[in-house]
Amino acid sequence: MIEGFLVALGISSSVVVRLVGDLFVAEIAMIVTFPFVLAFSIRRLQRPYLIRLFVLLGLWFLAQVLSDAYNHTVWLDRMRGMAGIIVFTTEIAFLAMVVAENERRKTIFITAFAIGSVVLTRYQPNVAAIGLEGADAWKWSYSFGVTILALLASSLLAARGRQVFALLLLIGVSAIDLLMNSRSAFLMLLVSTVLAFPIIPDQIGRFGLLPQRNNLFRVAMVVVLALAAGWSANQLLRLVTRSGLISEEAQEKNESEAQAGNLLLGGRPEVFIGLHAVMDSPVLGHGSWARDMKYTEMQYDLMQEYGINGDLTDTEADTRGLIPSHSHIIGAWVYAGLFGAIFWGYVIWLLTNAIVIVAVRRPPMAPVYSWLLVGFFWNILFSPFGSTSRIFEAFILIAIVDLLKLRVPADRTLRGKASWHRVPITRPSLAGGHVG
Numbered sequence: 362m363i364e365g366f367l368v369a370l371g372i373s374s375s376v377v378v379r380l381v382g383d384l385f386v387a388e389i390a391m392i393v394t395f396p397f398v399l400a401f402s403i404r405r406l407q408r409p410y411l412i413r414l415f416v417l418l419g420l421w422f423l424a425q426v427l428s429d430a431y432n433h434t435v436w437l438d439r440m441r442g443m444a445g446i447i448v449f450t451t452e453i454a455f456l457a458m459v460v461a462e463n464e465r466r467k468t469i470f471i472t473a474f475a476i477g478s479v480v481l482t483r484y485q486p487n488v489a490a491i492g493l494e495g496a497d498a499w500k501w502s503y504s505f506g507v508t509i510l511a512l513l514a515s516s517l518l519a520a521r522g523r524q525v526f527a528l529l530l531l532i533g534v535s536a537i538d539l540l541m542n543s544r545s546a547f548l549m550l551l552v553s554t555v556l557a558f559p560i561i562p563d564q565i566g567r568f569g570l571l572p573q574r575n576n577l578f579r580v581a582m583v584v585v586l587a588l589a590a591g592w593s594a595n596q597l598l599r600l601v602t603r604s605g606l607i608s609e610e611a612q613e614k615n616e617s618e619a620q621a622g623n624l625l626l627g628g629r630p631e632v633f634i635g636l637h638a639v640m641d642s643p644v645l646g647h648g649s650w651a652r653d654m655k656y657t658e659m660q661y662d663l664m665q666e667y668g669i670n671g672d673l674t675d676t677e678a679d680t681r682g683l684i685p686s687h688s689h690i691i692g693a694w695v696y697a698g699l700f701g702a703i704f705w706g707y708v709i710w711l712l713t714n715a716i717v718i719v720a721v722r723r724p725p726m727a728p729v730y731s732w733l734l735v736g737f738f739w740n741i742l743f744s745p746f747g748s749t750s751r752i753f754e755a756f757i758l759i760a761i762v763d764l765l766k767l768r769v770p771a772d773r774t775l776r777g778k779a780s781w782h783r784v785p786i787t788r789p790s791l792a793g794g795h796v797g
Contacts (some may be wrong), residue, residue, distance in 0.1 A: 363459065363466070364466060364469050365460070367460070367469050367470045367472075367473065368389070368473045369387075369390070369467060369469045369473075370387045370390060370470065370473070370474050371387070371469070371471070371472065371473025371474035371475075371476070371477055372474075372476060372477035372480075372481070373385065373386035373387045373390065373477065374386075374387040374388075374474050374477055374478075374749060374752050374753070375477045375481040375482065375595075375749060376477075376481060377473075377748075378567060378769040384448070385749065385752065387752055388448055388452065388751070388752060389457045391451060391752075392446045392448070392451055395451055395454070395455055396453075398455060398458050398459060399454070399458070402458035403456055403458075404457045406454055406457055406458065406462060408457075408461075408762060410711065410761075410762045410765060411453075411762060413486065414453065414594070414709070415450065415453075415454070415576075415709075417451070417700075417703060417704040417707055418446065418450045418453075418704060420700045420703070420704070421446055421693065421697055421700050421701050421703075421704045422443065422446045422447070422450075423700070424646070424697045424698050424699070424700035424701060425442050425443060425523055425646075425649060425696065425697040425701065426439075426443065426699050427645065427688060427697065427698075428645050428646040428647070428648050428649075428698050429442060429443075429648045431645050431648070432645070432646075432647055432648035432651065433648075434648035434649050434650070435694075438648070438649045438650040439648075439649055441649060441650055442648075442649025442650060442696060442697075443649070445746075445747060445751070446631055447749060449751050449754075449755060452751060452752050452755035453755045453758055453759070455755075456470075456755050456756055456759045457762070458549070458761050460756070460759060461759050461762065461763060462763055464725070464726070465760075467756075467760065468513070468726070470756065471509060471513070471703070471729070471756065472509075472510070474506075474509070474753065474756075475505075475506040475507075475509035475510045475513070476506065476510070476630050478505050478509070478749075479503055479505075479506035479507060479510070479625070480505030482502040482503065482506070499543060499643055500541060500543040501540045502543070504537075504538060504543050504546050505546075507534065507707070508534055508538075508550060508732070509545065509732075510728075511530055511531060511533075511534045512531070512728050512729045512732050513528060513729060514527075514658070515518050515527040515528075515530045515531050515728045516725070516726045516727065516728045516729050517528065518522060519558075519727070519728060520725060524558065524559075527558075527728065528554070528558055531550060531554045531728065534550060535547055535550045535551050535554065538550060538614075539597060539601055540601065540606060540607060541607075542601075542607045542608070542611040542614075542615070544598055545739060545743070545744075547594055547597075547598070548591060548595075548739070549732060549735050549736045549739055550732060551590050551593065551594045552587055552590040552591055552594070552685060552735050553728070553731035553732040553733070553734075553735040553736070554590075554592040554714065554728070555586050555587070555589070556583065556586060556587060556590075556720040556731045556735070557718065557719065557720070557727045557728040557730075557731035557732075558728075572694055583716070583717050583720040583721065586720070587735075589634070598615065599615075602615040602616060625651070629687050629743050630660055630663045630664055630685075631660060631662060631685035631686055631687035631688075632686065632687055632688050632691060632742075632743060634656050634659050634660045634684075634685045634686070635684065635685055635686030635687065635688060635691040635692065635694075635695055636691060637656070637659065638651075638653075638656055638684050638686070638695050639691060639694045639695055639702075642698070643694075643698070643699060643712075644699050645698045646695055646696055646697050646698030646699075646701065647684060647695055647696065648696065649696050649697075650683060650696070650703070651683070651684045651695060651696060652681060652682035652683050652684065652685055653682055654682045656682075656684045656685060657680055657682055657683075657685070660685050667678050686741055686745065687743060687744065687745055688741070688743055688744065688745070689705050689740060689741040689742070689744065689745070689746040690705035690706065690709070690741050690742065692745055692746055693705055693746065704763075705741055708741065708758070709738070709741060709756075711761050711762075711765065712734055712737060712738050712741075712761060713738075714765060715730075715734050715760075715761045715764045716731070716735065716738070718765070718767050719731050719734060719764065722767050724764070724767055730760060730764065733757050733760060734757070734761070737754060737757050740754070743789050780785065
């Protein structure tokens with residue numbers, strides 16, 4: 362019964378209805394059934410990491426209320442700001458009670474989520490994807506779900522010892538992202554693939570390459586591999602742009618945005634404007650859905666400085682003066698002040714630990730988890746919070762809390778006081794049970 366409900370939740374996560382703001386059918390179902398689940402499973406919320414998350418979510422919510430009162434935010438925007446935090450908190454708690462420490466249920470939910478994303482986007486595309494075809498349709502509609510399904514298949518292949526086929530499958534999807542100019546998707550999949558597979562083996566024959574008992578060295582190798590993969594992604598994007606393997610429109614876009622210094626970040630000037638808004642009100646923020654045309658004008662000026670095409674009139678009409686940020690952490694800081702940023706800063710800390718665990722220990726479903734974590738890290742820094750990201754990132758937070766159980770007993774992942782032992786990839790259990 363629960364697993365059937367998870368299938369329905371995953372598929373309906375892409376079906377949106379408009380109430381106070383955009384809500385998804387899965388979110389409504391979670392809110393309605395939450396009291397019943399809470400009555401039977403409240404003890405599952407009494408885990409240290411979850412308790413800290415809920416405390417910080419509460420502080421974020423209170424900071425948002427205070428910021429809205431201080432900035433005299435209109436009531437509709439206040440309701441939207443508070444509702445977003447409340448719904449996100451409810452989703453984290455619901456999934457913690459239903460899928461935590463159960464790999465079978467996690468796999469069912471994420472598979473249904475991916476299928477729903479691919480199938481339903483044809484009938485109810487997001488605003489950015491309406492009327493798009495070809496490369497744009499792949500980027501805005503199909504890439505996300507197809508990548509998840511490919512990662513699930515790759516994890517199954519790797520679990521059966523067919524690592525080469527598992528790796529080739531992900532390389533194939535990465536190549537499609539590259540040729541479709543889906544830049545952030547290409548970056549995330551390339552980095553996560555490098556971290557999930559043994560690019561540097563423990564040993565060749567009898568010659569050991571990586572010491573078994575040197576935690577700091579292994580963590581350093583994870584950092585080096587991630588940075589090398591990110592640099593390689595940027596260089597490959599420049600190569601396909603110069604070689605004419607992508608459309609002329611994509612070439613022009615890449616060339617103009619590369620003038621900002623980095624092709625992967627050149628298309629996100631909102632982040633820098635958001636930081637400027639943060640500095641203008643670092644403690645209390647600007648209130649929910651804060652609007653100020655001066656920041657829109659600053660964004661336009663920055664784009665012109667770097668040679669990025671844009672129309673100020675169209676931007677003002679589209680955004681209605683909404684302060685740009687294009688980032689979870691900066692957006693929360695702009696809207697709610699310091700405590701919004703503190704919540705996401707804590708999540709980044711948990712994410713960093715979880716990424717190290719996946720890269721070093723290589724648990725079952727390592728390709729899936731690596732991609733989820735790398736993508737979440739990118740989104741916190743460079744993507745807006747909301748829409749389908751709420752429910753999906755609530756799921757990732759539960760996966761992170763479970764992954765942290767794989768840490769050495771001393772709970773010192775990044776302190777270098779305990780040793781790591783790589784866990785071989787085994788076939789993912791379909792019978793439920795605990796992680797690890």
